[in-house]
Amino acid sequence: MIVKVVLLRYQMRMTDGPQTPARIAELLVHVGRAARSEDTGSELTAAQWTCLRFLARANGSTRTPSCFASFQATTRGTASQIIKSLERMGLVTGTRSDRDRRSVSFDLTDHGRAMLMQDPLRDLISVIDGLGTVERDRFLKTLSHLASTLAMHRDLPVFGTCQDCMHFAPSGDTAYCACMAEELAAVDLPKLCASYTPTRDPMSQGDQNDAD
Amino acid sequence: MIVKVVLLRYQMRMTDGPQTPARIAELLVHVGRAARSEDTGSELTAAQWTCLRFLARANGSTRTPSCFASFQATTRGTASQIIKSLERMGLVTGTRSDRDRRSVSFDLTDHGRAMLMQDPLRDLISVIDGLGTVERDRFLKTLSHLASTLAMHRDLPVFGTCQDCMHFAPSGDTAYCACMAEELAAVDLPKLCASYTPTRDPMSQGDQNDAD
């Protein structure tokens, strides 16, 4: 029996007391949890979806089991299993790196890209897409602040994009990554990189100013 | 090996293209996931923490296995197991309802309340607490909009507080719930209720106006 009701409002009018932050936090994890689950027969598990998304968004040297493990804050063994399950389904294929013969980089197949079109996160994405640009930017700013501060507290690794990285040096058409010591393809610029290093201190005023 | 880096910024400067909503959604689930995990020896599992929080926040007739099941979008059997595990640890105690001898309402023990003080969500809560009130209110507004819209798409049940419910009728010192047909204790007003029904249409301008 599913009670179909509509508006969720975790109390916002009367009490502005100290439990409001707790409500916000609970609501955040609730939404995060709800967004990943799927009512109509799930094709993949939550971990598999997350892995598929990660492999789609990370650059060449980051699409590895190890990097996914640290991204998910799990063990390499578990990461390896998840990736292998995706490989068995024909959603990703691995190729060994020439630079380091141990490491394997996984790419999405056409089948994998097609599967990503049915990502259960699609619902949440479309709702976010419906927000106004101002509201969306504000939301992203606050959310990324929460993410970075929380990651700092927990000593969690952080993945950012090459174009925001300290090692990033644009050079004409392509760009150079001082960390990997190699040229970056244009397609990799907006992708996640494990060796990402922020350009500024997170707690500085940088987060507060650049949208005004 | 944990890479301790600090600022997470899922690309916000250059590309304002259509993949930004996707990044926001991913970041949201990422934060939700990170907030629940615990680095230093976890005492409870994520599901148990969620259950403990739920039982702490829900009103008398809502602190039941069935209600928690629909809150978590899981089966009653699983909900029953989770609650029972908490009961074994002495964190909650159940009492049968007089009104309906089948239903059991679970309350937190002192031990349970003490445990809640170590909720891994505490880190996220403290970060949210550090936000300015304006930013926090805006964030909550957007987040609850996302939650309600998503719940509507997915036909998920929604839990709201008595004081925001359509059945709510304040009467002097106490209040009356037209749905349960009984008086509400003051302590229950800000609590979650399974029979919550919104007073207004979610898509109306109500969400946009009352904070200006």
Add this chain to the structure above:
DNA sequence: CCATTTGATTTTGAATCGATACTAATTCCT
């Protein structure tokens, strides 16, 4: 050249969660 570190994988075990079935209490219907 050998020790150490790192990347990936396999195996094993524990634990969680869901499906199913069952009991007890309530409600509805004739």
Add this chain to the structure above:
DNA sequence: AGGAATTAGTATCGATTCAAAATCAAATGG
């Protein structure tokens, strides 16, 4: 009132998933 149908809760079983530990291969460093 009596009986069917529904609902709350629980128990059992099985599949699945994830983490811990061990292993192998490649790279790094002294």
